[in-house]
Amino acid sequence: MLELYQFEASHHCEKIRLILDYKQLPYTTVEVTPGVGQIDLYRMSGQRQVPVLKNGSEVIADSTAIARYLETQYPERPLVPTDPKQQGLCWMMEAWADESIGTNARTVMIGAFSQHPNFRTALLPVSTPDLLKNLVGSVPGDVLSLLGTGVGFGPDDVRSATEILRQNLESLCLILQTQPYLLGEQPTLADFAVAGLTMYIKFPAKQYVDLPVGICDKGVPGLADVPQFESFWKWRDRLYADYRKLHTGGPTGGTGPVTIGIE
Structure with missing residues (x-):
């Protein structure tokens, strides 16, 4: 069976x-412990980043x-169209999702942690004692901003991202005005890349990912809650409902430590 070495909360x-769910392929997840687990990875x-897929003796990273x-x-x-032009557009959009949406989504999520205590505490497990929740929520935003400075998460970086x-969201809404998927009538790699990599902007509405229930449908203020982008989030909800399996704690769900990984 396919094995996915992962961080459960990683958008990649x-x-x-x-x-994997779209292709209806059975797989198990192996939760990588940040730090020590990445040595084994x-x-x-030959590298420390997730995801890594193992299929028998074959190991594929990235x-x-x-x-x-x-x-x-x-x-x-x-996942990829056979028409050369559509195929080229598919790979270009997948790369754009990785480099633009994925990179900038990570930055704005860190920014949201520093500015909005409720967003920070929503990521904590349900079993977290109230005292610890209150402590996390009360950390001053300027302290978190200072911690982010120097690694690409300072205030100017957050504003730019x-x-x-x-x-990006405006462009996606325009594309989806007249067609059900980003490249036309059928879902492609472009759709799944965009859907997965927007997770840090707004988490899925249902528990598809093994994260605390309280984080479902929450997102970065100023992006996740803007009426102009509502059509995009509805589109993503439909894509998830059609093709993504709900988390059940079974063989396709991660049950290890939940960590937002900086891949």
């Missing part, structure tokens, strides 16, 4: 989980490489 891993794959591998090895329910994501 969510991209691959969407693809390096020994196996979400794009994994998508290409799955498309080659499991061509049923194809927010503006880029507004433009």
Whole structure:
């Protein structure tokens, strides 16, 4: 069976989980413990980042490489169009989702942690004592902003990333006005890349990911709650409802430590 080495809360891993569910491929998840677990990951794959897919003796790192591998090895329910122009657009949009949406979504999520205590505490497990929840929620935003400074998450970085994501969401809404999927009448890799990588902007409405129930349907203020982008979130909800399996704690659900990983 396919094994997905992952961080449960990683948006790049969510991209691959969407693809696996769409292709109806059984798989198990192996939750990588940040730090020490990544040493073992390096020994196996030659690098420390998730996701990594293991299929018998084959080990594939990087979400794009994994998508290409799955498309080659499991061509049923194809992800990539056969028409050359559509195929080119599909790969371009997947790369754009990785580099623009994925990178900037991580930045605005860190910014939301520093500015909105309720968003921070929503990520804590349900069993977290109230005292600890209150402590996390009361950490001053300027302290968290200071911690982010120097690693690409300072106030200016957050503002810039927010503006880029507004433009991205506007473009996606325009594309989806006249067609059900980003490249036309059938879902492609572009759709699953965009859907998975927008997880940090707004978490799925139902518990598809093994995260606290309280985080469902919550997102970055100023992006997730803007009426102008509501059509996009409705589109993503439909995509999830049609193709993503709900988390049940079974073989396709991660049950290890939940960590927002900086891949």
